[in-house]
Amino acid sequence: MRHPARLERGSLLGGRYRILSILGSGGMSHVYEAEDLKLPGKIWAVKESVTKMPYEGSMEREAALLTSLRYPRLPQIVDFFAPDDDGYTYLVMEYIEGLTLSDYFKQCRGKIPVEQLMEFVLQLLDVLSYLHNLDPPVIYRDLKPSNIMITPEHEVRLIDFGIARSYKTHLAEDTVKLGTAGFAAPEQYGSGQTDARSDLYGLGALMLYLMTSGAYTEWIQGVESSIRSDVPRTYAPVVRRLLRYDVNERFQTANEVRKELLRIPGMMSSPVDQQLTLGGGTRVIALTGVSAGAGVTHTAIAISHYLERQNFKVAVIEMSPRSQSFTRIQHIALGGKPVASSRQFAVDGVHYWKQSGRADILSLLGGSYQFIVMDLGSGQDQNRLEEFLRADLPIIIGSGAEWKQAEIGAFVRTHYRFPREKWIYCLPLAATDAVERVRRTLDTSHVYGLPLQQDPFDKDVHMDRVFSQILGHLMVGQTPKRSFFSLKKYMSRGD
Known part of the structure; x- marks a missing residue:
């Protein structure tokens, strides 16, 4: 209606x-x-x-x-x-500036360049992988051109979650049958419950629609002859499998589709895989401590200034409501003068936000920052836990001392029900054998020792080496914003 x-x-x-x-x-x-x-x-x-x-x-x-x-x-x-x-x-x-994929498609007169088309597909796989790996998984269910925005930088954004749902294991089929004709999987019309494979069917329908200049969204006899002549035929088997009626015959995960596409000759030589699947948008790094005094604020500041030295636009946010650390930093930055009422100030190009809440985060995410670093302190209230779990890179700060290592294990056990694939563990001042011991205990290689750094605002080659290992994959595809003034600043530093 x-x-x-x-x-x-x-x-x-x-x-x-x-x-x-x-x-x-x-x-x-x-x-x-x-x-x-x-x-x-x-x-x-x-x-x-x-x-x-x-x-x-x-x-x-x-x-x-x-x-x-x-x-x-x-x-x-x-x-x-x-x-x-x-x-x-x-x-x-x-507000997302740009065109819907539907309008962009019309602007290209039904022929989006193949390389660009595949860039969009890989970005969609990126966001579908994120949604499907949540607990419980979120199923989008309406992947169509009018629900996809293309920004001026050719970044993909999914919009309109009106019929998205969380996957429910006890249901045999969806209670409500919704979806856009032509792009919705068969099970969205009553033949079963929608899951991640339903979104992959929608992706296949979208790919076929773009590859046939809008003529088809389902694999029927003779459709292959309508695929544009400039589209490599090696993509056809991928689309055909995505559009299988039987969900068990489709690709089962977004990562499976990505791997299959990247095996196609020409895809790996393109910067798409590394740049555009991670590029653009604001990356969020959240740090929490397993106990008070673990070194969360020190590490958050050090990471922020490391990223700023790589010439990224960075904000660091103080999420602990009772913390006075940023106020003291502001007082020192002002040369001992009275602290202004504003909660925002800057030190060496990094923007600091004191005692911030969720509304501040949402506003900053809609801004021009390339990285937001959250200092969550050591508290475990629900809001800060949610921010930690949502982050692109969740970092846990703990002690490498043998008598305190049990704190990290206790943190992991307390949060056992949450996915931990992205979690990074940092141990300030920990010896190599302590790092190896924690790696064995947690059964992960994502444990790093942080060397002594007296001043987190200054460059330290040893700390920079560790940060490049931890943060390198987040920086791929993020274009440093260098200007005459930033170049002058870097030259004056001698970097």
Whole structure:
């Protein structure tokens, strides 16, 4: 059903968001561009939907789902308005500049260059892998051109999580049958429960649509002859397998698809695999300590200034509500002068944010920072735990002393139900044998000893060597922002 748009240019939502224009409309919703009156110059996207009354909470579920996710290729949620008396509800989210893939496709007259097309596919595999590896997995279920944004830098962003769902192991099939005809997997129409393989079917339908200039979204007899002549035929078997009716005959994970694509001649010689699957967006590094005094703040500051010396734009955030560390740093940076009321200050190009909350993080993620480093302290409240788990790189700081190593094991056991593949363990001042002992105990190679660094603001070649090992994969594809002033600063440092 199509509902009339409630808002218009000049309308004020919640006394804060002034509508500037309408960005688009679908069968169930309208999306507006809005300016933030509390944050002058900040632009948000506002999604307006109508829900059946009595209220069933569908938009609220979408808001809760998106708020729980943090990934460079997903929009960030900043506000939610529950349904009014007429059922109209509003979701305020990150404004993503660019075109939908649908519009981009039209702009290219149905022929997106093959190299670019595969870049988009690899980026989609990147975000699907993230969603499917959550606990429980999140199934997107509506992978179609109008739900994919292409930024001016050719970065992919998934939008509109209106029918996404968390996978439920006890269900034989989905309670609600939803999806866009042509792009939805057969099981979305009642033949079973959707899972990660349903999204892979959607990816196959999307690939075939782009490879046939919009002619086909399913593998039927004769479709191969309609694939564009400039598309290598080696892609056809991948698409055909993605579009199998039987879910067990498809690729089973996004990583399987990626590996298969990268085996195709020409793909590995392209920078796509390393650059575009990780490039763009804001990377979040979160540090937590297994006990008080473990060295979280020192390490967070050292990482921030290491990244700044590589000429990335960096913010470091103090998430411990009672910490006074950043206030003391600000006092020293000001030469002992009274500390200003502002919670933000800068030291050697790194932006510091004192005693910050989730609203600050969402705002910063929508900004121009390439890296955000979170100092979570040693507390384990729910909000800080969630930030740790969402981070692109979660780092645990513990002691290498034999009598304190049990603290790291206790931390891991306490959080046993969460995926730990990305976790990094850092042991300040730990000897080599202590690092090896912890690696054996935790059964992981991701344990690093941090050498002595008296001043975390200054360069230390030994610490830089460790950080390059830990952070190197995050820096791939992130383009350093060098200007005349930053070059002058680096020359003056002698780097």
